Amino acid sequence: MGLRLNFFMRLRHYPFLFKTVQxxxxxxxxxxxxxxxxxxxxxxxxxFVSEKxxxxxxxxxxVVDLSKVQIAEMTNLPPKLMQTNQKKKSKRTxxxxxxxxxxxxxxxxxxxxxxxxxxxxxQKTAGAVLEKELNSLLKDITTPxxxxxxxxxxxxIKSGGAGAATEDPFKTLxxxxxxxxxxxxxxxxxxxxxxxxxxxxxxxxxxxxxxxxQELSVSEKDMIGIKLRECWNLDxxxxxxxxxxxxxxxxxxREGTVKDVKILNKARYNKDTAFRSVAESARRAxxxxxxxxxxxxxxxxxxxxxxxxxxxxxxxxxxxPFDGGVM
Amino acid sequence: xxxxxxxxxxxxxxxxxxxxxxxxxxxxxAHSEPMATGLPVFSxxxxxxxxxxxxxxxxxESDLESSGLFRILDPLAYLQTFKGIxxxxxxxxxxxxxxxxxxxxxxxxxxxxQIRVSVRLWDVYAAQELYSxxxxxxxxxxxxxxxxxxxxxxxxxxxxEGYFDTRIxxxxxxxxxxxxxxxxxxxxQDGENHQFLTDGLNLVLTPRFxxxxxxxxxLSFYKDTPRVYLFDIETGKxxxxxxxxxxxxxxxxxxxxxxxxxSMAENGNTDIFELDLDTRAVKQLTNSAAIETSPSYSPDGxxxxxxxxxxxxxxxxxxxxNGKNVKRISxxxxxxATPVWSPRGDYIAFTKMAGGKFYIGVMxxxxxxxxxxxxxxxxxxxxxxxxxxxxxxxxxEPPNRSGIPGATKIYAVDxxxxxxxxxxxxxxxxxxxxxxxxxxx
Numbered sequence: 001m002g003l004r005l006n007f008f009m010r011l012r013h014y015p016f017l018f019k020t021v022q023x024x025x026x027x028x029x030x031x032x033x034x035x036x037x038x039x040x041x042x043x044x045x046x047x048f049v050s051e052k053x054x055x056x057x058x059x060x061x062x063v064v065d066l067s068k069v070q071i072a073e074m075t076n077l078p079p080k081l082m083q084t085n086q087k088k089k090s091k092r093t094x095x096x097x098x099x100x101x102x103x104x105x106x107x108x109x110x111x112x113x114x115x116x117x118x119x120x121x122x123q124k125t126a127g128a129v130l131e132k133e134l135n136s137l138l139k140d141i142t143t144p145x146x147x148x149x150x151x152x153x154x155x156x157i158k159s160g161g162a163g164a165a166t167e168d169p170f171k172t173l174x175x176x177x178x179x180x181x182x183x184x185x186x187x188x189x190x191x192x193x194x195x196x197x198x199x200x201x202x203x204x205x206x207x208x209x210x211x212x213x214q215e216l217s218v219s220e221k222d223m224i225g226i227k228l229r230e231c232w233n234l235d236x237x238x239x240x241x242x243x244x245x246x247x248x249x250x251x252x253x254r255e256g257t258v259k260d261v262k263i264l265n266k267a268r269y270n271k272d273t274a275f276r277s278v279a280e281s282a283r284r285a286x287x288x289x290x291x292x293x294x295x296x297x298x299x300x301x302x303x304x305x306x307x308x309x310x311x312x313x314x315x316x317x318x319x320x321p322f323d324g325g326v327m
Numbered sequence: 328x329x330x331x332x333x334x335x336x337x338x339x340x341x342x343x344x345x346x347x348x349x350x351x352x353x354x355x356x357a358h359s360e361p362m363a364t365g366l367p368v369f370s371x372x373x374x375x376x377x378x379x380x381x382x383x384x385x386x387x388e389s390d391l392e393s394s395g396l397f398r399i400l401d402p403l404a405y406l407q408t409f410k411g412i413x414x415x416x417x418x419x420x421x422x423x424x425x426x427x428x429x430x431x432x433x434x435x436x437x438x439x440x441q442i443r444v445s446v447r448l449w450d451v452y453a454a455q456e457l458y459s460x461x462x463x464x465x466x467x468x469x470x471x472x473x474x475x476x477x478x479x480x481x482x483x484x485x486x487x488e489g490y491f492d493t494r495i496x497x498x499x500x501x502x503x504x505x506x507x508x509x510x511x512x513x514x515x516q517d518g519e520n521h522q523f524l525t526d527g528l529n530l531v532l533t534p535r536f537x538x539x540x541x542x543x544x545x546l547s548f549y550k551d552t553p554r555v556y557l558f559d560i561e562t563g564k565x566x567x568x569x570x571x572x573x574x575x576x577x578x579x580x581x582x583x584x585x586x587x588x589x590s591m592a593e594n595g596n597t598d599i600f601e602l603d604l605d606t607r608a609v610k611q612l613t614n615s616a617a618i619e620t621s622p623s624y625s626p627d628g629x630x631x632x633x634x635x636x637x638x639x640x641x642x643x644x645x646x647x648x649n650g651k652n653v654k655r656i657s658x659x660x661x662x663x664a665t666p667v668w669s670p671r672g673d674y675i676a677f678t679k680m681a682g683g684k685f686y687i688g689v690m691x692x693x694x695x696x697x698x699x700x701x702x703x704x705x706x707x708x709x710x711x712x713x714x715x716x717x718x719x720x721x722x723x724e725p726p727n728r729s730g731i732p733g734a735t736k737i738y739a740v741d742x743x744x745x746x747x748x749x750x751x752x753x754x755x756x757x758x759x760x761x762x763x764x765x766x767x768x
Binding site: 228230232233235237238261272273276278281282291311314315316317319320322 | 349350351352353354355356357358359360362396422427450452453457482484485486487671673715716741742743
């Protein structure tokens, strides 16, 4: 606690920084969010290094109320294994996941708290221990607020630092929303109490704990798009083809084969024969790709994301005839 | 209260993010190649029907392949044979040879002269029937029946009307370069059923079909005076259109067939006139000192495209059908001539002369998107297929070393610029004009 106060006291020595940050916060929430986060992380890192010799703990920027919950290990383990582990440990877990897949590997508790990131079990364990220690250290800080609004306190994130005490909490929330909108990875800043039965869809597997959309890399999505493009045989002379966008929903089996294909633009499909022609060619492309077996673009799902079937059992494909030209 | 409202608002804002989002993938662009199609010879009920089945299958295959949009797979690769129209396709067999579509048919003789043609079109990969039909026709009309089936397949796959059940009227050229005989001739779009309509005593040029298919209008030099004539296909009668003081040329029907638009030259000035075929009333649409000719109606009849040298060079202009709101649409290098509005309204085809070459091109009605689809020593007189998908024109080869002009031949090309093919005619051919779809009349 002393260390944390020490940090805030240090920040008070930089009034200009605070004013600048607050001004940006008022006018540019997103910029403020990014800037503030970056600045605080740097300051924390410096602080951590300087205090390390005294065997002290660093202070997190965002403090999660952990008084009533236990920390779930952020891991790449399959969900069922996770579930087993969870059953052994606790019935109530908290998902502190704040980042997308890109950082999920290095998100093992310690990473969000200024410690080193890594995937090894040792580091995760150290992170969990660190959080528990933090939890006990911070109890006194969070308790008063929790008394006022106990339910809100257990599900919210409180900005650290003296400045935060006077800051409108709604602005912080808006900043978080902006961060989510802009794909900054703060997709789930809330502390969520999760039933163990729901753990099958948590963490890296998408579901409530994270978004599968963020799990599939851009290059993987591109690869699927390119393969489908190769399967799409389009007559470029169709009337009005330059203004068409075909949306198709594909239903996949667990083994990555196509179960069904639905053309979504039904109204235009039934009315416009040229559109119907292009839509059917797009549907045909899905089936043709599916028949390529091992080369099917959909095989990536069972091969790399087999445990998160619920997130890829349906896909929305948008076929745009002319943006990419016709080969 | 305020905080409660803010919390509620917060959850409302965050709600969409907490819901599971469906994975979406964008596919931009495609490849283009003829659609692999299985077309086994139609099954037949009896020996007589078998012969007919082979002929009809052959015409359908020829039609579809000529469009450049279909590639009929080699029958030797087929794994399934059909015994009747009720036989269900084994889709995996057709998928194995990468057929995307399958045409299944059956022929029966109902009487000595009456045949029944049944056809089914399948999407092989979606395992769906796309189209089915049964025709009962006189066996002498088997070729038209085949064209109609090809049209139906084309329409179901491409979403646009077909053009196989159509005819072409053109100028058949014979004789020496100094004594050229030009006659009106007509044939099916695939070159079959060819016949000459005029005897060649008078020079004829620029024939055009009327929308009702019964008449052809053209320019003929009678006693060395060029006049616009109407030719009735059924009766063979021809009559001069109107009594104009000057020479008339470049005629074309309005979309409803009740009007004729043409150029008339008088005292060295050429303007555009409209003739009401019912009342024979004449209306002058342009009035300038420039040469204005080659008018063509838009499919809705509200606009007219023509070429004029009012800017100093021959360029394309669009005006309302009453002659107002004239607007220039071509601004490229070179000269533009013989504009023709597409039947589907999206393009205007033209002949362009630039850099010592001729080109056939298309542009949008506002003049944008100019695209050249054919070029040559002399390419001229584009005419649209009734579905607005194919352009037909004639091409003349350069003269030989002796200065004798090269032969003139008719070609067709897809508006994408692909699949240029020559139309086989018994003699040299120029000035083609495409009829509307016969089955629509």
